[in-house]
Amino acid sequence: MISSFYEKIVGTSSTVASSQQKILCVGLTCLDIVQTCKQYPAEDSDQRSVDCRWQRGGNASNTCTVLSQLGSSCEFFGTLSAEEHLSFLQNDMQNYNIDYSHCPMIKSIGCPTSIVILSLRSGSRTILHHNPNLPELTLKNFEQLHLEDYSWIHFEGRNLTEVLSMMQCVENYNNMLNYSQDTNSKETKSSRAPITISVELERPRQELLDLLPYADVAFISKDFAQSRGYDNMSETLKNISEDAKSGATLICAWGDRGAMARTPDNIIVQSPAFPPQKIVDTLGAGDTFNAAVMHFLNKAKLEFIKRRKLKSCEMNSALQKDVEIKRNIKMNYNIESLECSHTEFITQNVLEAAVSFACQVAGAKVGLKGYNKLD
Ligand code: ADP
Ligand code: FRU
Numbered sequence: 001m002i003s004s005f006y007e008k009i010v011g012t013s014s015t016v017a018s019s020q021q022k023i024l025c026v027g028l029t030c031l032d033i034v035q036t037c038k039q040y041p042a043e044d045s046d047q048r049s050v051d052c053r054w055q056r057g058g059n060a061s062n063t064c065t066v067l068s069q070l071g072s073s074c075e076f077f078g079t080l081s082a083e084e085h086l087s088f089l090q091n092d093m094q095n096y097n098i099d100y101s102h103c104p105m106i107k108s109i110g111c112p113t114s115i116v117i118l119s120l121r122s123g124s125r126t127i128l129h130h131n132p133n134l135p136e137l138t139l140k141n142f143e144q145l146h147l148e149d150y151s152w153i154h155f156e157g158r159n160l161t162e163v164l165s166m167m168q169c170v171e172n173y174n175n176m177l178n179y180s181q182d183t184n185s186k187e188t189k190s191s192r193a194p195i196t197i198s199v200e201l202e203r204p205r206q207e208l209l210d211l212l213p214y215a216d217v218a219f220i221s222k223d224f225a226q227s228r229g230y231d232n233m234s235e236t237l238k239n240i241s242e243d244a245k246s247g248a249t250l251i252c253a254w255g256d257r258g259a260m261a262r263t264p265d266n267i268i269v270q271s272p273a274f275p276p277q278k279i280v281d282t283l284g285a286g287d288t289f290n291a292a293v294m295h296f297l298n299k300a301k302l303e304f305i306k307r308r309k310l311k312s313c314e315m316n317s318a319l320q321k322d323v324e325i326k327r328n329i330k331m332n333y334n335i336e337s338l339e340c341s342h343t344e345f346i347t348q349n350v351l352e353a354a355v356s357f358a359c360q361v362a363g364a365k366v367g368l369k370g371y372n373k374l375d
Helices: 006-010 059-070 086-095 160-182 206-214 222-227 233-240 285-321 323-332 348-366
Strands: 022-026 030-037 051-057 074-077 113-119 125-130 150-156 196-201 217-220 249-253 259-262 268-271
Touching: 022 059, 022 285, 051 059, 051 086, 059 074, 059 086, 059 150, 059 285, 059 348, 150 160, 150 285, 160 196, 160 206, 196 206, 196 285, 217 233, 217 285, 222 233, 222 249, 233 249, 233 259, 233 268, 249 285, 249 348, 259 348, 268 348, 285 348
Parallel strands: 022 074, 022 150, 030 113, 150 196, 196 217, 217 249
Antiparallel strands: 030 051, 113 125, 249 259, 259 268
């Protein structure tokens, strides 16, 4: 188990409970070749960097790295190139306890690669990405998964048509659960809560807005917001909410300005950034932020379900004693259903704490090389 700086923030050991339903992150993994320079180089100059390393990258893959260190059981789902860099990526996922067992393997097409330049002077990270057309995941790939294994599914906003149908597939599964609960089917009435669906709109592609109606939680990046002409977080949340599903939670992170979010009830919460003493590596700050929000909210969801079950058990045992009360209460409340709506657990306090926690985790990360102090 990798000893983790996140433990300091979380205050507990980062051991992952394997029996837990997982958080699934759907998207890209790639090879990042990271050069750290004192300052960003001039074009056509010949310079020395202060550090060079290989790192597993890609938004969904980075998010898994952080989720796992925070103590969430997680899985990465994306295509893997069966070429020379495969074992580097797989070994690293194993190191971080990330399940990648359902990833389709593609032969004869190379692995997507990024050259990243970190500037110590400005704190910037410049990414030059190349994808040799590694095929994206298909709905067919997604249908191989057992959805009951997951509590939360996070989608990178890419590969629009297929991701849209994957999100619809999860929505259908959730509707089926609700239907079975309504009709008192013994099999699913047990305790299953709907899967929370989140999406990240990061790349400046306007068509990604089509994914919003299917997301319970949406992460809107600064880059995406700016590409829509918004220059602050409140303007972004206000405008984006027009395209979102009703009752969705919207979250917008903005570098050293911290982050802002909107609850399902339309209340705005905010957190400042927590800058480290020195900015060392801002690559994947957004992926880290997203991981920390999901970790926090998913824990809140599990706690909510546990309490609701307890409450239901207590009521049931009280009801055993009094048939008259039982009849009355049953008429007024559907107490046998343990249904937890998609976002019921995201109250104002919970969201505020989640956003502040995520800014602290992301702030700590930008003060470190990579995602762990031992990297
Ligand atoms: P991205 O990697 O998508 O560009 P951002 O730059 O928006 O992500 O950063 C995400 C989060 O990381 C911010 O909300 C903030 O909490 C933290 N962060 C990023 N840059 C800094 C910084 N310079 N100082 C402190 N925190 C930062
Ligand atoms: C950071 C990152 C890198 C990767 C690039 C892909 O957010 O995921 O790890 O090279 O973005 O766009």
